[in-house]
Amino acid sequence: MKTAVIPEFFARLKKAMPEPETELEYDNVYQLLVAVVLSAQATDVGVNRATGPLFKFVKTPAQMVALGEAKLIDHIKTIGLFRTKAKNVIALSHLLLERHGGEVPRTHEELEALPGVGRKTANVVMNVAYGEATIAVDTHIFRVGNRTGLAPGKNPLQVELKLLKRVPDEYKLHAHHWLILHGRYTCKARTPLCPACVVNDLCTFKGKTVAA
Template sequence: MKKADIFDFFSRLAEANPAPVTELEYGNPYQLLVAVTLSAQATDVGVNKATRALFREVETPQQMVDLGEEGLKAHIKTIGLFNTKAKNVIGLSEILVRDFGGEVPEDRDTLTTLPGVGRKTANVVVNTAFGQETFAVDTHIFRVGNRTGLAPGKTVLAVEQQLDKKVPGPFRRDAHHWLILHGRYVCKARKPECWRCIVADLCRFKPKTPAPKIATAKAA
């Protein structure tokens, strides 16, 4: 995708959704970290259902440690891989209490040293909680980056590096939110809804998916 087209691409997404936010529900940076950690291989909807009651009870790492692994499992047992995730969340909470005064560090590399926290999770946290210009590449962004020609790459890291290189200044902070939402609701995996896509003319994907035919009622 050409430089001018990339600017137009994000301009349109920004005009349609001027203030994009994550669909995960949270009240502070620690709860965001927990929610994103739980969201691996799970939907935001499923995570939110599990964390609503949890986050009414737990707002800090110390409260999570006090809840304990079994107590946490009781809240998140509807989420895939909940046993491993519970162990990781308790582990990272213990480290935050012990080494960081109960605060979530604002440094991506430091975050990735915590149990269960990979680069994508760390990128989400430092971007959403602390306003840093990072690009958290999930399956939606990986697909959109490659399909549209915006940020082609064979690996998640390659797509992230392309985005970091190509996304213009005004759009850098919110870019990954726009791309996730676009991939989730328009540029879908199995059948992209090109007929209602506001950036379809800038996209390199061919052939474009046509609008579904409207069924007509049979004559009586």
């Protein structure tokens, strides 16, 4: 994709989705962090189904620690890798209490020092909770970046760095959500809905689908 058309690419996504938001459900930054950790290799719908009842009474790291790993597993056992995720959530909750006064830190370094928190999770928290212009590359954004020609890369980090370089500053804050929602509902993995795509003519994908 030529650099000259990228502003138009995001202008159209913005027009289609003026106020993009995460589809994970949460009431505070701590719950957001937990939800994002649980969302690895899982759907937002599946995570919300599990955290809905849980988040009604677990709103802080202290409450999560008090709940304990075994009871947490009971709440999240419908989510993939639930045992590992439960262990990480309890461990990161302990560290938040010990090192950060129960608050979720604001830097990449501090976030990625927490169990179960990688670069993608840190980027989501920094963007959604703290308004930082970070771009977390998940499977949808990786696909959209490569398929459209917007930010080709062999791995998520390459795509992220290319997006940070190519996305105009005025669109960086919401770029993560525009791209993930576009990938989730339009630029789908198996059968992209190219005829309904608002950026069809700007996309360089050679295997575009056509209207039936």
